Amino acid sequence: MKKKPLIYRISQLTGFLLGARFFMTLLLAFALYVSTFFLFNQEESLRAFVFDFRVHGIIFCSLLSILAGGIINQFYDREKDQLVKPFRSRLQSFLKQKYFLYAYLVLNTLSLGIALFISTRVVVFFLIYQFMMWFYSHRLSRMLIINNITFVALTLYPFFGMLVYYRTFSVQIFMMALYLALMLLLTDIIKDTLTKTADRLFGYFTVPNSLSSKATVVIISTLLLLTFGVSLIITEWLGLQRIMGWYFLTGMAVLAAAFYNMIQAKDRSRSYALNILRIWIFVGILAMLADGIILKY
Template sequence: MNSEKETFQPKNTASKSLFYRFSQLVGFLLGARVFVAALLTFALYVSTFFLFNQEESLRNFVFDFKVHGIIFCTVLSILAGGIINQFYDFEKDHIMKPFRTRIQSFIQQKYFLYAYLGLSIISLGVAWMISHRVFVFFVIYQFFMWFYSHKLSRILIINNLTFVSLTLYPFFGMMVYYETFSMKVFLMAIFLFLILLSIDITKDTLTKSVDKTFGYTTIPNYFKTNITKIIMISLLIITMAVSMKIIARTGVSGFMGYYFAGGLFIIILCIYLFLDYSRRSKSATLNILRLWVFIGIIAMLLNGIESKI
């Protein structure tokens, strides 16, 4: 019997160790928000090649290592931003995201900070090798991501505007890099800004009580329900107006034309759902808007491929 116990004990210990290491990996991936970073990277490549850089061939784009370096720095900065954000939001996430917090508990918080510093330093180091201007661009980006997590995320309206601006900051950098200034790009940027702002405010309606408990002053927990409804519906109506402007003034066609035309019906649906203001309808609105952003990326990709053929 003793020999049997001794035989099976190492296997049991090995399986526990493997589970622990796997949990650490998953915890780090969730803490760094790797999946969000992957989606933003995909969106950045699609928009860079098919929207900002319409004259360069695919071959030249593939071998443009400066662009790849900038996107690499962006990815590392986003990962670092996700880590520092979860560090400051740990107590709030403990209530709102208990499963993720449980997985992250396999890693001590100090290791998340080490990862944050490491990713930030590597990003800035690569940026310095590209150019001094790129280095300054990412210093500003990383500073405001830290400052948002540390202070701005708790300030009314500033929190939403800063979050959306930081999400779009890398795309703005690529627009400046390629000097792509046009009415079409400007209107698309406004459209995306309004959609992301609507998503962020809708998300705040679902975390209203927890945000208030931990000192995050958001639109839903500062204003009354009716005012929050008016703000959200107004944003969606303005988004519809911008979408119609894009269709009428910029002459978008193909998949992007279908996307903006279909977006009018999607926004009407979201307005209808938000009038109900139940938790279920707010969750549905949030998921629909998030899905529509992803569909927009795919539409841009397909539209770009169609135009290149």
Template sequence: MTNETKPASRNALYRVSQLMGFLLGARFFVAVLLTFALYVSTFFLFNREESFRNFVFDYKVHFIIICSVLSILAGGIINRFYDKEKDQLVKPFRSRLQNFLKEKYFLTAYVILNALSLGLAFFVSHRVFIFFLIYQFLMWFYSHKLSKIIVLNNFTFVALTLYPFFGMLIYYQTFSLKILFLAIFLFLMLFIIDVTKDTLTRNADKMFGYETIANRLGFQNTRSILLILLIITLIVSLILSIGIGFKNIIAWYFLLTTIVILGTVYMLFRNQKNDKFKSLNLLRLWIFFGILAMLLDGIYHKYPWLI
């Protein structure tokens, strides 16, 4: 390799590192997953009457989802800004990548993403504008204050994760007992994931002033709370599987959820090395499988000739 190509290759690597640092800082990959989940749930759960053609050409739906994604990306950036010191301890590799970009670039991106989201929202309607203005304020307030308040941090995190789905529910005005139980199930799963995550970062949270259930009550008491939540989730999943009916793919997903929950309980109480990390990733992966199950179930009922 010549002397001229070495600086060029280093510069390319530096640019790639900057890009990866920004994507991780904005939680781009989480936003991609939430976008996929929003489209699947919107078309196959909230949108019962509209045809696929009408759905594709309904610009308001796409604008609302784009506004959600832009707000989520901005929320990831502001959360990273307030959690920077803690992340250097618990996420050293990610923090190293993010250091390739100056702080002003992250903050500029935060302002631009929020402005684009609000601009698109205003184009749809003033109500959508207010909806996302509240969403962006709550994400900032969560990162600034609420993330350090015990229990409230977990509730707020889960509520903000579900906020865009609530928006689509209001847009289509699709309220039913099934959707209520689905919302309870997803809320419980996300709450359990967030509390389990806090058990992994307990020492760092205590060091930087984050009051969590894990560092206030200790692991034993937190594990008991998680057990209660997992039992409630198991009951809700059984109610959903029976209520939906086993002719539906999604019903089998909820039935299999009981096995996943029992496996999570086993790992939490076995408490061997990496068990908490394994149970956390198992629950995260299972939510992703739930999105796929909803997609397959929706295709099976709306377009059975595709399967």
């Protein structure tokens, strides 16, 4: 049997990592740890947190489930991705789809196995998560409005789990969660404006391909204004003595820049708006980290 060249193996590995949304999962892992320790964990010391294996187990189960969700999502979206993301699809083609499905089953099973060592409630939590990830990819991602709402809910689901674990409920955390939910909803709808033709071709009913361009811009503008209002409220609560206060204050200018690019009838401008919002979400994680370090130490 002829041995595969190294470049082929590297292409297979890269295709698998992209198919499983590995790099996005790393970002979510970072966000989970930062938000868990600096936002939800109000009392525990760093030493206690480091040795709290239940927390690490829950986060690890979340990451395994997210990887599995990325795999099943690309399995159902592979035809559309060939048109929208040809380079990534080409890399993924180096690995047969059956191996992606094997990995999907292994990752979900491993996640549930680890959850079983923590508690039966954690098992139920991740069973629901994994089922919804599959149902979203199989059915909900094609349904108008529901696809966007479900995307946001599934992205926030692991964070909600950590919030319940620490029982840290407050109006401030609710408003921050609302801000993040609005930002995620905005990025998802703007992304749909860039894949409008492919979505229509493959039967995905999204806001941009189901409503007029004017109605889509009105919806996005309304969401931007709501996000702007939430930013203003949080800024007043936090004040400018904290880094997060400056983050939400500066975020108003970022939202204005995204709005300006969004109203331009060009895909390039809307791509700028999408990237601006995505980068700003990442900046928010860094701001939370810096703010948390200053407050705790």
